[in-house]
């Protein structure tokens with residue numbers, strides 16, 4: 001196709017026609033963040049440029065199916081839920097994700113996104129609640145943290161440390177104070193499931209008088225580690 005026609009086609013394409021690679025769409029109890037417990041629709045996008053050692057969704061690194069945003073909206077509407085979470089894989093690794101987020105907000109959903117913190121969040125729709133990880137040394141991906149993202153978080157967003165061990169905890173406490181994270185948004189400390197004892201993490205937080213929220217993955221307490229839950 002001539003490049004000018006390509007440009008024209010792009011300019012006239014409806015947002016709903018943009019295509020995403022989708023790993024799964026499912027309805028479950030929100031298991032993470034301050035929205036824990038709320039029945040929620042999950043849109044899990046395929047692919048991730050990181051390889052955290054603890055990753056519980058390696059099945060979303062590849063596969064999935066191509067869906068237009070219209071297809072995604074249609075499937076999500078089956079569940080009649082006000083809450084919707086876009087996750088992955090790393091959802092921001094797909095260009096059409098920001099359009100998806102905007103369209104979901106326009107449709108009236110209360111939208112949150114789970115992101116690694118490795119990709120630019122500065123241009124996302126302001127109505128979206130961004131749940132951003134800070135990757136620890138134990139994850140193996142600490143070098144991927146995009147620290148400038150901290151400038152684009154507000155009090156409707158949340159920061160999350162997923163902790164492998166005590167060394168990760170100590171590192172996270174240092175980051176918490178050095179970067180004054182409590183002045184940005186609520187901060188979650190979560191143990192790697194099946195690896196760090198949640199009771200230990202609870203004791204450290206209390207001993208240090210640390211003003212963070214202990215977060216356990218409720219869906220795994222309910223159902224164990226299964227896809228689509």
Ligand SMILES: C[S@@+](CC[C@H](N)C(=O)[O-])C[C@H]1O[C@@H](n2cnc3c(N)ncnc32)[C@H](O)[C@@H]1O
Pocket residue numbers: 048054055056057087088089090091114115116117132133160162190191192193217
């Ligand atoms: C699967 S990731 C997808 C979104 C994005 N790639 C990210 O890392 O934030 C969703 C959340 O699950 C967390 N997570 C992944 N594996 C985990 C595990 N084994 N235990 C606890 N949390 C885990 C991630 O750290 C992240 O906060």
Ligand SMILES: Nc1nc2[nH]cc(C(=O)O)c2c(=O)[nH]1
Pocket residue numbers: 028029030031032042057085087088114219229
């Ligand atoms: N129930 C449930 N809640 C979740 N919250 C965040 C999830 C994710 O994988 O990003 C997730 C998930 O996979 N399942």
Ligand code: SF4
Pocket residue numbers: 048049050051052055056057058088089090116
């Ligand atoms: S960034 Fe998220 S999806 Fe990617 S490997 Fe890490 S935990 Fe898994």
Ligand SMILES: [Mg+2]
Pocket residue numbers: 056057
């Ligand atoms: Mg999950």
